[in-house]
Structures are given as structure tokens and as C-alpha cells.
Amino acid sequence: MAKPTRLTVNGKKVSVDVALDTPLLYVLRNDLDQHGPRFGCGLAQCGACTVQVNGEAIRSCVTPLSAVAGKHVTTLDGLADSYVERRKKVAGSLHPVQSAFIEHQAAQCGYCINGWVMTAAAYLDKKPGATEAEIRGALSGLKCRCGTQMSILRAVKLASANMAKDTA
Amino acid sequence: MSAHIGGVSNGLNGLDGLNGLSRREFLTAMGGMVVSFAVPTAGASVGALVSAGAGPWPEKIAADALDSWLMVGADGRVTAAVGKIDAGMGIGTSFAQIIAEELDVPMESVTIHMGDTATTPDQRGTGSSNGIIDGGSALRSAGAEARAALMAMAAERLKVPQDQLMTTNGVVSVIVAPERRVTYAELVGGKRFDIKMSGKAKPKDASLYQLVGKSLPREDVAQKVTAKYPYMVDFKLPGMLHARVIRPPQANAKYLGYDAKQKLPGLLNVVTRGDFVAVVCQREEQAIKVARELNVKWSTPAPVFSKSYDALYQRLRETRPDASEENQKNGDVVAALAVAATKLDVFYEYPFQSHACMGPACAVADMSGDHAQVWMGGQKPYPLRKAVAELAGLRVERVRVTWLPGPGSYGMNDADDAAIDAAFISKEIGKPVRVQYSRADGTAWDPKGPPSAIHLRGGIDEKGEAILYHFESHGYSGRVRPSGTDRFGDSLAAQLIGGYKANSSNLFQLPSESYKFANKRRAANLLDWTPSLNTGLRTAHLRDPDGMATCFASECFIDELAHAAKMDAVEFRLKHLSDARHKAVVKAAADKAGWQTRTSPKSPEHGPVVTGRGIAYAPRSGTVVAIVAEVEINMDTGKLRVTRFVAAHDCGFVVNPLSLVGTIEANLMQAMSRAMFEAVQFDEYKVTSSDWLSYPVADIADTPDQIDVVIINNTPDMKSTGAGEPATRPVAAAIGNAIFDATGVRIRRVPFSPEALRAAFNKEIKI
Numbered sequence: 061m062a063k064p065t066r067l068t069v070n071g072k073k074v075s076v077d078v079a080l081d082t083p084l085l086y087v088l089r090n091d092l093d094q095h096g097p098r099f100g101c102g103l104a105q106c107g108a109c110t111v112q113v114n115g116e117a118i119r120s121c122v123t124p125l126s127a128v129a130g131k132h133v134t135t136l137d138g139l140a141d142s143y144v145e146r147r148k149k150v151a152g153s154l155h156p157v158q159s160a161f162i163e164h165q166a167a168q169c170g171y172c173i174n175g176w177v178m179t180a181a182a183y184l185d186k187k188p189g190a191t192e193a194e195i196r197g198a199l200s201g202l203k204c205r206c207g208t209q210m211s212i213l214r215a216v217k218l219a220s221a222n223m224a225k226d227t228a
Numbered sequence: 229m230s231a232h233i234g235g236v237s238n239g240l241n242g243l244d245g246l247n248g249l250s251r252r253e254f255l256t257a258m259g260g261m262v263v264s265f266a267v268p269t270a271g272a273s274v275g276a277l278v279s280a281g282a283g284p285w286p287e288k289i290a291a292d293a294l295d296s297w298l299m300v301g302a303d304g305r306v307t308a309a310v311g312k313i314d315a316g317m318g319i320g321t322s323f324a325q326i327i328a329e330e331l332d333v334p335m336e337s338v339t340i341h342m343g344d345t346a347t348t349p350d351q352r353g354t355g356s357s358n359g360i361i362d363g364g365s366a367l368r369s370a371g372a373e374a375r376a377a378l379m380a381m382a383a384e385r386l387k388v389p390q391d392q393l394m395t396t397n398g399v400v401s402v403i404v405a406p407e408r409r410v411t412y413a414e415l416v417g418g419k420r421f422d423i424k425m426s427g428k429a430k431p432k433d434a435s436l437y438q439l440v441g442k443s444l445p446r447e448d449v450a451q452k453v454t455a456k457y458p459y460m461v462d463f464k465l466p467g468m469l470h471a472r473v474i475r476p477p478q479a480n481a482k483y484l485g486y487d488a489k490q491k492l493p494g495l496l497n498v499v500t501r502g503d504f505v506a507v508v509c510q511r512e513e514q515a516i517k518v519a520r521e522l523n524v525k526w527s528t529p530a531p532v533f534s535k536s537y538d539a540l541y542q543r544l545r546e547t548r549p550d551a552s553e554e555n556q557k558n559g560d561v562v563a564a565l566a567v568a569a570t571k572l573d574v575f576y577e578y579p580f581q582s583h584a585c586m587g588p589a590c591a592v593a594d595m596s597g598d599h600a601q602v603w604m605g606g607q608k609p610y611p612l613r614k615a616v617a618e619l620a621g622l623r624v625e626r627v628r629v630t631w632l633p634g635p636g637s638y639g640m641n642d643a644d645d646a647a648i649d650a651a652f653i654s655k656e657i658g659k660p661v662r663v664q665y666s667r668a669d670g671t672a673w674d675p676k677g678p679p680s681a682i683h684l685r686g687g688i689d690e691k692g693e694a695i696l697y698h699f700e701s702h703g704y705s706g707r708v709r710p711s712g713t714d715r716f717g718d719s720l721a722a723q724l725i726g727g728y729k730a731n732s733s734n735l736f737q738l739p740s741e742s743y744k745f746a747n748k749r750r751a752a753n754l755l756d757w758t759p760s761l762n763t764g765l766r767t768a769h770l771r772d773p774d775g776m777a778t779c780f781a782s783e784c785f786i787d788e789l790a791h792a793a794k795m796d797a798v799e800f801r802l803k804h805l806s807d808a809r810h811k812a813v814v815k816a817a818a819d820k821a822g823w824q825t826r827t828s829p830k831s832p833e834h835g836p837v838v839t840g841r842g843i844a845y846a847p848r849s850g851t852v853v854a855i856v857a858e859v860e861i862n863m864d865t866g867k868l869r870v871t872r873f874v875a876a877h878d879c880g881f882v883v884n885p886l887s888l889v890g891t892i893e894a895n896l897m898q899a900m901s902r903a904m905f906e907a908v909q910f911d912e913y914k915v916t917s918s919d920w921l922s923y924p925v926a927d928i929a930d931t932p933d934q935i936d937v938v939i940i941n942n943t944p945d946m947k948s949t950g951a952g953e954p955a956t957r958p959v960a961a962a963i964g965n966a967i968f969d970a971t972g973v974r975i976r977r978v979p980f981s982p983e984a985l986r987a988a989f990n991k992e993i994k995i
């Protein structure tokens with residue numbers, strides 16, 4: 061086996077000793093005990109496995125470990141803490157997207173919710189105040205089999221508005 | 229508010245706080261079980277109710293013992309057990325509301341424990357939207373019994389007659405001297421009640437409810453958005469190996485062997501029996517790769533499926549049925565058709581649909597010792613226990629099946645099959661195994677909702693009166709694959725192995741409605757579909773079994789009758805419906821939608837984009853729903869969008885209106901997806917829908933601009949009748965009727981894909 065791969069996960073430096081072509085999803089779930097990203101298709105078609113790499117939402121089921129060597133990976137498990145640190149918020153605060161999902165009760169089974177929250181958070185971090193049409197565009201392609209889209213959309217719209225206020 | 233809800237309330241995050249127990253002792257104490265995620269555990273692992281320990285486990289959790297349902301911990305926390313599961317709708321919060329209400333304890337001190345055969349009474353799990361009906365009423369009785377018992381104990385302790393006592397916040401006190409008090413914990417904390425459920429304790433009068441009926445936020449949502457909610461997929465056992473199944477490439481293909489010389493990293497075992505094949509590896513990603521790369525030889529079978537949907541529907545229409553049922557008949561439908569001035573004679577068609585759950589099924593099994601333990605994400609862990617016992621050759625006392633939250637499930641999805649696969653593989657190799665299905669296993673191989681070709685005939689007499697409604701369906705039973713896995717033969721593994729019988733039964737495809745016509749008949753015909761049991765087209769319960777198909781046909785046809793009678797669709801329904809509650813729901817939906825009385829179709833609009841509205845209604849086991857859909861259609865591209873839904877929903881008294889509205893909206897969205905996009909594709913040899921590209925579902929871009937939900941008859945005196953499925957039922961019909969209103973073209977086949985609509989518009993509209 062080659063040298064262990066070093067990366068940062070939710071602010072912590074880690075090193076993992078598995079094959080470089082291992083999809084990041086399995087490293088995160090099985091070696092690093094992350095529960096946010098989940099297996100939904102393994103084909104980049106659903107978003108259940110979404111994590112952020114250096115702030116960009118990516119699908120970890122098709123991202124080899126080698127592609128994130130030396131990079132910063134944020135999972136849903138660490139999203140709130142990373143937001144607190146970046147934006148100097150009170151410890152324990154949630155990312156505004158998470159708060160809005162709770163406010164609008166935007167989950168049925170919640171299996172897909174990781175994908176929506178991580179994608180919306182990455183998008184709104186760069187584009188707070190995005191309009192509904194922009195949000196529909198940015199989230200298109202993510203799947204939710206339970207049909208929670210109405211409340212997801214309400215939640216992301218609320219988060220967008222709140223984040224615009226926060227940056228203003 | 230934070231009640232605690234978990235299938236595994238004795239799970240611990242790590243091994244802290246075990247008071248000197250070594251890891252080994254701990255494992256023994258907990259029957260070898262470690263839950264590697266954070267489960268809301270506070271106070272839950274105390275007492276007899278939830279600490280199942282190592283097996284053997286009770287053959288039956290006595291349903292007549294109060295201790296089976298409810299316990300008060302030494303800290304005063306209340307744990308209630310129920311033989312149901314949460315299929316993703318947050319029912320645990322509603323259960324906690326019921327217990328907190330009956331017992332007069334705060335929500336945050338209630339833990340709901342579900343779906344574990346060793347520690348919760350067998351209510352067969354969840355199905356037919358019965359969570360609140362059966363689970364809720366059992367908990368209500370248990371709460372009432374417990375409160376009565378606590379009152380009696382307090383009366384003795386405080387030496388005050390019961391009628392001078394009151395209960396609040398987990399305390400019994402003297403009404404006129406509240407400082408004279410005793411807590412539930414002091415009375416019975418950490419101890420058993422040791423009383424039988426008398427059936428005599430009177431539940432709280434509904435007019436006094438403080439919690440039941442309130443829109444409390446669901447306790448699971450915050451956990452779900454912070455990655456703290458425990459899912460089946462998060463469960464790990466020490467020493468657990470990773471397995472993947474390899475299904476035959478064509479239906480009925482026989483397994484002929486595999487290439488044992490192939491060098492595949494991580495491969496530990498290839499398990500084969502009959503046509504069942506699985507690979508076991510050290511790591512998950514290795515199992516995925518090996519399952520893809522292992523060279524397995526299969527025979528080339530004769531074709532078993534129809535060539536296309538056209539061929540399938542023709543087969544359904546023309547083959548002599550194996551079973552038939554007539555469930556309503558009045559007048560003379562043959563004579564009426566003969567004398568009708570306007571005759572209608574049409575077929576409606578509904579396809580195979582997949583559960584296509586968000587996560588393909590996952591299960592863990594440990595059959596390595598003389599006990600069997602299975603962790604699964606399906607709706608019916610209790611029957612599954614028997615099937616595992618049969619497979620393991622063990623008495624049920626030596627088998628424990630524990631439900632953990634899966635992805636949303638909508639009936640008999642792939643979860644039970646994965647659980648049996650895991651049990652079988654674990655037994656074969658003698659080690660704990662985790663099975664994770666692939667996307668194709670979840671979409672191409674899950675049990676399917678059955679198709680139907682539905683013949684409708686109707687007639688209008690010369691006075692313009694509708695005098696005939698004749699419904700006759702031709703399809704496959706939705707219980708070819710049974711709705712619970714009571715025996716090994718019910719599972720896909722057994723059918724691939726061969727030689728086992730499934731407990732298939734007939735489910736006739738009939739609508740529910742209360743229309744009165746002078747001549748009316750409803751009948752259903754089923755073709756034998758048991759040869760599909762070892763294939764990806766075996767049929768089973770999918771949310772509201774047959775409800776969407778039969779309502780689509782029946783309610784669109786009612787619109788056709790209204791059209792022929794030159795009447796408004798709502799007016800026609802109100803005229804012919806016989807049940808007052810049904811009429812009220814139809815009226816409520818129309819009122820909320822601002823329904824304009826007129827005939828359909830709407831007068832033509834300019835430009836390619838046209839709009840329309842449609843209504844449909846359906847009762848379902850006591851619940852009644854009516855839906856108005858407003859649509860926008862591009863006549864050039866066939867692109868359809870639902871811009872608004874209005875749902876009037878009568879399911880009696882509502883435990884938690886907020887979570888009900890979420891459930892209704894989700895039903896509408898999922899049913900919209902099924903109506904607009906979903907048909908499992910196949911060729912003569914195999915299912916060709918295997919992922920989200922070949923089995924498309926609705927996207928967020930398809931989300932309506934608005935959904936309005938009107939809840940009727942939500943008063944404490946009305947019985948709660950279930951809401952997990954009813955709103956699904958009328959959706960395809962409402963959209964189909966809206967398409968006709970907008971375009972004048974009647975679409976009689978689901979799904980309403982752009983290609984199908986464009987083709988229909990081109991055929992019917994001469995330019």
C-alpha cells in the first residue's frame with residue numbers, strides 16, 4: 061500500500077490508509093464515522109452522498125480519495141461547526157440552511173436531506189439572497205423519493221433570505 | 229419539546245459510562261450488540277422493557293401486560309413500546325404526544341421504542357396507514373391504564389381517595405393541597421407495574437387534550453438535518469463483513485458457475501445456492517467492485533415478460549383470468565349500454581411502478597452463533613422473525629429482528645429481501661454480514677406495484693342522464709409477493725434458490741367511491757403472476773396498493789361521463805355521490821380552489837401554453853380526500869407542470885396537524901411523480917429501469933407553486949382514520965382531468981410523460 065492519504069475532515073487533520081481509488085463516500089462513512097453523506101446510487105445521480113470540498117458541493121460516491129488529498133472536506137456532521145468558525149457565530153449555532161429546514165420541518169425520512177442541505181449551503185454561502193428560480197436551478201438533479209420538495213423549497217428560500225440579511 | 233424516538237434505545241455511542249464493565253462483558257450483556265451511532269438514549273436503557281440482553285428472547289411480548297407497553301424509569305422518564313415503525317413520516321412524535329397526554333408527563337420525558345421483536349409487542353409492524361389507528365390506540369390504552377394504576381398507588385401512599393387527586397407533569401398530588409404529592413418515579417420508578425391491561429381504564433376525555441391535536445414540531449427533523457438521526461445504514465457490528473448480491477442478468481437465467489481463478493482484491497467468499505449469488509468482502513467498496521467484476525456464467529432463458537407496455541396491456545385484456553370478483557352490481561349494465569343514447573367504452577392503463585427508495589435496502593445479520601439477530605429497515609420486522617427462524621432452523625425464541633430507520637418506505641419495498649439475504653449469507657459463512665443493495669438492486673429488483681388495464685363502459689340516456697357505470701379491471705395481484713415476510717418462501721432469496729412456496733394471495737383491483745347510477749357494476753380479474761416471483765417484476769404493495777390505478781380510471785371516467793352529460797365535473801359528482809361525507813370533501817376542495825362552474829374542456833387559449841383544472845376524489849378505509857390539480861401544458865413539447873394542488877382531507881381527529889400537512893404534501897408530490905414520470909421499463913428478458921435515469925422521478929423544478937391543504941372533521945369526537953396513503957390515491961386522476969380541461973385530449977395511460985402527451989396531442993388534434 062502507498063503512503064496514507066492526508067486530508068482535513070470537518071477541521072480535523074486525518075490520515076487514511078486505504079486504496080487511492082476508494083470512493084470518498086466509503087472512507088468518510090466506514091473509516092471516519094461520518095453519518096451525513098449516505099449511499100443512494102453510487103452513480104452521481106441523486107446527491108445523497110454530497111459533501112463539500114473546499115466549499116464546493118461534490119458527490120462523494122464518485123470522487124476518489126486521491127482527489128481530496130490535502131483538501132478540506134466538510135460533511136453534514138460538521139457543517140454547523142464549520143459555519144460557526146467561519147462566520148464567528150456563537151458556539152452551537154446551526155448553519156442557516158439547517159435552521160430553516162427545522163423551521164419548515166423539511167424532512168420525511170430524511171435519507172436525502174444531506175444532499176439538499178449540503179448543496180443549498182454551498183450555494184447560498186456564495187449567493188445569499190438567491191431567488192426561487194435560482195434555487196430551483198441550483199438544486200435541480202437532487203432526488204427526494206418521499207416528495208418533501210415543497211417544504212425543502214420553502215426552507216431554502218427562507219435560508220436564502222436570512223443569509224442575505226446576515227451579509228447585508 | 230424533545231421526546232426521544234429510536235428503534236434502538238439501548239444503543240450507546242461508544243462504551244462510556246458502563247460502570248466498570250469491560251467491553252467484552254458489555255457485549256455479552258447486550259447480546260453482542262453495539263450501536264455505533266448516537267441514539268437518543270437518556271434514561272432509555274433502564275428497566276425490563278428495553279434491555280433485552282442476550283437471547284433467548286420471549287416468544288411473545290404479552291400484549292395484555294401493562295409492562296409490555298410502558299415503563300417509568302427511576303428518573304421518572306417514561307418509555308413506551310409499540311409494534312409499529314416510522315416509515316419516514318415522523319409518527320414517533322405523534323406517539324409521544326399520545327403517551328404524554330394520557331399520562332400527564334412532559335413530552336421531553338417520553339421515549340418511544342419501536343420495531344424490536346425482543347422488546348416490543350407484535351403489532352405486525354406498519355402497513356395500510358395503520359400507525360396512528362392501531363399503534364396510537366394501543367398507546368392510549370396503555371397510558372390510561374398506567375395513569376389509573378399510578379392514581380391507585382398514590383391514593384394508598386397519600387391516604388387520600390382517588391377522586392381528590394390530580395396528575396400533572398409526572399406527579400400525583402392532592403387537588404386541594406398540591407404540596408402533598410408523590411412523583412411517578414417514587415411510586416413505580418424502575419419497577420414493574422405487574423398488572424394486566426384491564427381494558428377498563430378510561431382514556432382522557434378528548435376535550436381536555438393539551439398535547440394531542442397540537443402542531444408540535446417533529447422530534448426527528450432536527451436530528452436529520454444535523455446527521456444525528458440513526459439510520460439502518462449507520463449500524464455496525466464488530467467483525468462485520470460486507471456483502472453484495474449478484475442478480476441474474478435475465479429473468480429466469482440459471483446460475484452456471486463463476487471464475488474461481490479471478491484475482492479480486494478483498495474477496496473472501498462467493499456464496500451461491502440455486503440462482504442466488506452473493507460476494508463477501510472485507511470492505512464495502514471492495515464488495516461493490518467484486519460484484520461488478522466477478523465473471524459469473526448464466527444460462528440464456530426463454531423470454532418471460534411482454535415485449536412492451538402495449539403487449540402487456542393487450543395480454544391483460546385478452547387472457548382468461550385466473551380469479552375474478554364482482555363487488556357491486558345493480559340494474560342491468562348490458563341492457564343499459566344497449567339503450568344509451570351516448571355510449572362510452574374505453575380502457576385505462578396503469579404501469580408497473582417501483583418503490584425506488586432513496587437508499588437501496590441495507591440489512592445486517594449475525595447468524596454466527598446459536599442465536600440469530602437481524603437488523604433491518606423494513607416495515608414489518610415481526611413477521612420477518614418467523615421467516616428468519618425458518619431459514620436458520622431455530623425456534624423463534626432464538627431470533628431477534630430489530631428495525632432501524634431506513635429510507636422512506638411505501639409498502640413492501642426491498643428491505644425484507646435484503647434482510648433475508650443478509651441472514652442467508654451470514655448463516656452460510658458463519659460471520660456477521662452487512663448487505664447493501666446497489667441502485668439497480670433497489671430499482672430493477674424491488675417488488676413492483678402491479679399494472680392494470682381497466683375497462684370502463686358508461687352511458688347517457690336521451691334526457692342527458694348518466695345511467696351506466698361499469699368498471700372491470702384486468703391485472704396482477706399486488707400480493708404475489710406477500711405484504712409481510714412470514715416465511716422464507718416469501719423472500720426473493722428463497723425464490724432464486726428455488727423449491728420454496730410464497731404465500732401469495734389475491735388482491736382485486738377495485739375502486740372505492742360512493743356513486744349511484746341506475747345501472748352499475750364493479751368487477752376485477754386477476755391473471756396468475758406467480759411465475760414472476762424470482763424476477764424484478766414480482767408484484768407487491770406499493771403506497772396505497774392499486775389505489776392510484778383504480779382511482780385514475782374511475783375518476784377520469786366520471787369526468788368523461790360528466791362531459792357526455794354536459795355537466796360541470798364538481799356538479800356531476802355532487803349529483804351522483806351518495807355519501808354525505810364524500811360530498812363534503814369534494815365541495816371543500818372545490819371551494820378552496822375557487823372552482824368556476826363550467827363544462828370541460830376550457831375554451832381554447834392562444835399560443836402553445838394552455839392551462840386547466842381537474843378534480844378527483846377517493847375514500848380510503850374511512851379517510852376521504854379530494855384533490856384539485858391546476859396544470860400548465862406546452863402543446864408543442866408535451867411538457868406538463870402542475871402549478872397548484874388543493875387537497876381537502878378528512879381523516880377524522882388529527883393528532884399532529886403540522887406533521888399531517890407534511891405527510892399530505894409528500895403524498896401529493898410522490899403521487900405526482902408517479903403520475904407524470906413513472907413506469908418501470910422492461911423488455912422480454914429483463915427489467916431495464918435500473919437507476920434514476922432509466923426510472924426518472926419528479927425533480928424540484930417540477931414542484932408546484934402552491935399547495936393548499938384543507939383539513940375537515942378534525943374534532944376530538946371523530947375517529948382518527950389514517951393518513952399515510954390516502955392523499956396519494958386521487959392524484960393521477962386529478963391531473964388527467966386537468967389535462968383534458970386544458971387540451972380537450974383525454975389521456976388514459978399513466979405516466980403523462982412529455983413524449984406520451986405530445987404523441988396524444990398530435991394524434992387527436994388536427995391542425
Ligand code: FES
Pocket residue numbers: 098099100101102103104105106107108109110119120121122
Ligand atoms: S450516492 Fe452519490 S449521487 Fe447518489
Ligand code: FES
Pocket residue numbers: 167168169170171172173203204205206207208316586635636
Ligand atoms: S425525505 Fe425521504 S427521500 Fe427525501
